[in-house]
Amino acid sequence: MTTSRLDLGHGIGLRTRHFAQFMAGRPPVDWVEAVTENFMAPGGRPISVLEKVRAEVPVVLHGVSLAIGSVDPIPERYLAALQAVVKRIEPALVSDHLCWGAHRGQYVHDLLPLPYTEESLAHVASRVHEVQERLGRQLLLENPSSYVAYRDSSMTEWEFLAELTRRSGCGILLDVNNVHVSAHNHGFDPQEYLRGIPVDRVGYFHLAGHSDKGKYLLDSHDHSVPAAVWELYRAALHRFGRVPSLVEWDEAIPPLDEVVAESRRAAAIETEVLAPAERRLAS
Amino acid sequence: MTLAETQALFHEILTSAEPVAAERIEACFAGTPDHPASERVAIYANMYLWRLVDALRETFPQLVRYLGDERFAALAEDYLRRNPSDHHDVGQVGRRLAAFLREHPDPERPDLADLAELEWARHQVFFAPPAEPVGPDAFAGLDPASFSRTGLVLSPALRVLVLDHAAAPLWRSLEDGEPPDAPSPGASAVAVWRGGFDVFHTPLALDEAIALEGAASGDSLATICAAFTGREDPAAAAHAALGSWLAEGWITAVAQPRDVLAALDRRVARR
Ligand SMILES: [Fe+2]
Numbered sequence: 001m002t003t004s005r006l007d008l009g010h011g012i013g014l015r016t017r018h019f020a021q022f023m024a025g026r027p028p029v030d031w032v033e034a035v036t037e038n039f040m041a042p043g044g045r046p047i048s049v050l051e052k053v054r055a056e057v058p059v060v061l062h063g064v065s066l067a068i069g070s071v072d073p074i075p076e077r078y079l080a081a082l083q084a085v086v087k088r089i090e091p092a093l094v095s096d097h098l099c100w101g102a103h104r105g106q107y108v109h110d111l112l113p114l115p116y117t118e119e120s121l122a123h124v125a126s127r128v129h130e131v132q133e134r135l136g137r138q139l140l141l142e143n144p145s146s147y148v149a150y151r152d153s154s155m156t157e158w159e160f161l162a163e164l165t166r167r168s169g170c171g172i173l174l175d176v177n178n179v180h181v182s183a184h185n186h187g188f189d190p191q192e193y194l195r196g197i198p199v200d201r202v203g204y205f206h207l208a209g210h211s212d213k214g215k216y217l218l219d220s221h222d223h224s225v226p227a228a229v230w231e232l233y234r235a236a237l238h239r240f241g242r243v244p245s246l247v248e249w250d251e252a253i254p255p256l257d258e259v260v261a262e263s264r265r266a267a268a269i270e271t272e273v274l275a276p277a278e279r280r281l282a283s
Numbered sequence: 284m285t286l287a288e289t290q291a292l293f294h295e296i297l298t299s300a301e302p303v304a305a306e307r308i309e310a311c312f313a314g315t316p317d318h319p320a321s322e323r324v325a326i327y328a329n330m331y332l333w334r335l336v337d338a339l340r341e342t343f344p345q346l347v348r349y350l351g352d353e354r355f356a357a358l359a360e361d362y363l364r365r366n367p368s369d370h371h372d373v374g375q376v377g378r379r380l381a382a383f384l385r386e387h388p389d390p391e392r393p394d395l396a397d398l399a400e401l402e403w404a405r406h407q408v409f410f411a412p413p414a415e416p417v418g419p420d421a422f423a424g425l426d427p428a429s430f431s432r433t434g435l436v437l438s439p440a441l442r443v444l445v446l447d448h449a450a451a452p453l454w455r456s457l458e459d460g461e462p463p464d465a466p467s468p469g470a471s472a473v474a475v476w477r478g479g480f481d482v483f484h485t486p487l488a489l490d491e492a493i494a495l496e497g498a499a500s501g502d503s504l505a506t507i508c509a510a511f512t513g514r515e516d517p518a519a520a521a522h523a524a525l526g527s528w529l530a531e532g533w534i535t536a537v538a539q540p541r542d543v544l545a546a547l548d549r550r551v552a553r554r
Contacts, residue, residue, distance in 0.1 A: 037372050041410035043440065045480040065371035071287045078371045103294040107368040109334055110327060112293060119286050148323035149313040152284060187315065215318045216326065 005203065006092055008058055008244035010267040015249070018256045019049045027057050028260050031092065033246045036063040039089070040081045050089060058092040060204070060246070061085065062173075065107060068127050068141065069100035069114040079134055086135055093203055095140035095173045098124070098161065115150035116160040121167070128168035140171035140203045145181040145210070145219030156188065158196030165201045172197060174243075175206035176236055177229045181217045190232055194239050202240050207233060207266055208248040222251035225262055230269065237273040245270070284311055296324050297331040300364055335363050335376055342377040343402045345457040346395065361387070374410075377403060394448035394466040398457075401450045404442040404475040405482045411440035416532035422525065425537070430504040435528075436536035436546045440477035443487070443495045445470060451486045478532055490514070491524050495533075501544045 009030030039050050099111040114120045183190040209223040245266040296303045314320035336359040347355045362383045368376040384396035449471040456463040472492030475484040494510035508521040
């Protein structure tokens with residue numbers, strides 16, 4: 001399975017704070033990403049808003065509770081709910097995170113890192129198969145931000161992701177901010193990370209802000225995309241070419257215009273980085 | 284360590300009230316000299332509770348107003364230690380908070396459990412499946428002789444609560460920022476429902492609540508009306524109640540009782 005590199009353009013996360021504006025007119029962005037679990041309820045305002053938006057622009061469903069790396073079986077209740085919302089919304093892509101977060105039926109509602117071992121790799125690959133079989137479509141997995149590593153890890157995160165996508169056929173949602181945050185927290189080179197990710201597997205980028213907590217960077221999504229992340233985004237464009245981008249903003253969410261402006265900036269940087277190369281190709 | 288052992292340890296670090304021994308943490312997790320593993324896992328442990336407390340805050344805004352941030356956080360922490368999330372939707376984590384408050388009542392405000400039950404019902408109906416209510420003339424031409432063969436299908440976005448205290452006035456004063464009156468004990472019924480995208484609730488007379496609960500479980504119109512026999516004019520009271528249910532959009536079908544039961548079965552199967 002190759003990752004379909006859809007020409008989605010530049011989008012933003014659909015958040016409750018902006019529902020009224022999304023209902024009032026056409027979304028001012030190329031596409032939106034919706035947090036899957038927030039739209040699994042069969043009724044109420046969220047799903048109505050999403051259906052309205054879906055009629056106007058492409059939607060990507062982005063889950064936070066699949067817990068692909070948990071040793072717990074994936075609950076049937078979750079798979080059925082995921083399948084139902086995928087059927088209802090017909091998203092352009094379906095993604096979740098390379099992490100775990102459920103233990104013996106209890107959810108911690110966090111994206112906990114996995115030890116990068118052969119055991120984890122075999123486990124996650126088989127779970128990706130299970131989900132892709134069930135949905136009848138490709139799943140994309142996002143690299144998490146992390147604050148701690150495991151003594152047992154025998155490979156880097158990028159080696160793990162590259163091998164996982166080769167074995168399972170999953171796509172990669174590359175969160176540029178998470179690469180920056182984890183590189184800082186664990187002391188690896190973010191450029192080396194980018195070089196380790198197979199070009200044809202990246203379905204889209206995440207862009208977001210983080211906060212400096214002194215000893216570490218926290219993936220907080222509470223302000224605009226910082227300069228260091230824009231820099232890494234440029235490097236990613238050089239390596240991966242034209243890839244759709246998505247701006248995430250989850251805390252201290254500003255008015256819609258401000259989030260949209262971030263997404264426009266992503267589009268402008270893409271043009272700046274790729275236009276010279278594309279002109280060369282055309283001539 | 285196996286993946287299962289690793290996850291069991293990490294989970295214990297996040298959820299246990301007692302700190303996990305540093306040697307066990309250091310044996311599994313890697314850190315750096317200036318940022319050791321135990322400090323690194325503590326980042327996750329601190330975020331774990333706050334994330335869930337935040338979710339509870341969103342579901343129980345009036346309870347937060349009454350208790351204030353600090354007391355609410357302490358209550359939430361107690362509750363979460365005993366009632367961790369067992370649902371993929373973090374919004375479901377407050378499902379047992381009202382029951383928890385009943386088991387551990389606030390000595391000054393035993394009605395906080397009732398307030399929590401009301402707020403939980405408001406949260407539930409917000410996300411309930413949509414259903415089209417019947418029109419205002421749904422009862423027109425219905426022969427009273429057929430009442431024993433006719434039932435009602437009620438909206439899936441309607442809940443009837445029978446509480447130990449009047450929670451609606453407490454909710455109202457908190458909503459308006461007024462000091463609440465003393466708790467008023469005694470059975471008290473409330474209907475909670477969604478109209479459009481908005482959630483409403485209103486106090487109900489106890490006999491009307493019984494009639495509604497009966498209707499919800501498939502009673503015939505004759506039985507529903509019989510709930511009002513204690514009134515001075517039972518027929519007029521039943522007529523007024525049914526008229527208001529219709530006007531609020533609580534009725535989604537008027538049907539033979541067996542069709543009502545079939546509709547209920549379908550609804551249960553969908554859960
Ligand atoms: Fe992300």
